[in-house]
Amino acid sequence: MSRPFVRNLTFQSNNLGKEVTIMLALINGDLKGLYEDFFPIVWKVSTFGKDGAYRAQATYTNQLAFSKAQVVNGNLISAGTCVKINDSEKTTLTQANDVYHFSAPQAGTSGILQAENKTGAVQDIAVGFMNKGDLMPTPALYFNDVGDGSSVKAQFTPILRVYVTSDYQETAILRGAIDTPAIWTQDLAALAESTTWTLKRDTATGRYSIVQG
Numbered sequence: 001m002s003r004p005f006v007r008n009l010t011f012q013s014n015n016l017g018k019e020v021t022i023m024l025a026l027i028n029g030d031l032k033g034l035y036e037d038f039f040p041i042v043w044k045v046s047t048f049g050k051d052g053a054y055r056a057q058a059t060y061t062n063q064l065a066f067s068k069a070q071v072v073n074g075n076l077i078s079a080g081t082c083v084k085i086n087d088s089e090k091t092t093l094t095q096a097n098d099v100y101h102f103s104a105p106q107a108g109t110s111g112i113l114q115a116e117n118k119t120g121a122v123q124d125i126a127v128g129f130m131n132k133g134d135l136m137p138t139p140a141l142y143f144n145d146v147g148d149g150s151s152v153k154a155q156f157t158p159i160l161r162v163y164v165t166s167d168y169q170e171t172a173i174l175r176g177a178i179d180t181p182a183i184w185t186q187d188l189a190a191l192a193e194s195t196t197w198t199l200k201r202d203t204a205t206g207r208y209s210i211v212q213g
């Protein structure tokens with residue numbers, strides 16, 4: 001894996017003219033099995049006011065991790081345990097005396113992150129990323145009902161999409177495609193370390209856009 005990179009994103013607005021909420025999620029629409037075998041998780045939800053200046057920030061580090069997911073009312077609320085993992089590595093989740101543990105990653109299939117469930121029961125597993133200082137990862141993809149002896153196999157590309165919607169909370173599991181199209185899509189790997197993006201509203205059409213600077 002290449003050296004871990006960090007992406008610091010700032011979204012801002014000034015006198016937008018109408019209050020609006022945006023939702024950020026890491027969604028690679030090209031992945032086979034999306035919304036069937038695994039599901040994206042809402043990363044950030046931010047509201048920008050009608051008048052004055054507003055700002056929201058988000059930081060992504062491409063240090064990936066598997067976690068044992070805990071879900072309540074459709075939201076991924078916490079991780080019971082986790083392990084850092086890189087592309088082309090695999091790990092195994094086991095359970096002994098009610099304590100769950102991921103094994104140290106080993107070499108696996110090229111370009112694939114893999115976690116095998118050997119706990120003796122069905123488990124929920126998430127793939128996420130870990131920023132500096134984080135104890136547990138920020139979840140990005142959710143795999144539910146992973147059977148004992150089965151494996152989670154993930155190809156993870158940090159495609160960030162921004163939607164204008166107030167229908168979701170942070171850490172909500174997206175069971176299907178968002179009704180409205182994304183107003184902004186970027187591969188985070190292609191961006192500079194720190195970038196600023198301005199949310200704008202066209203008063204004639206009511207449409208929103210995000211432009212750099």
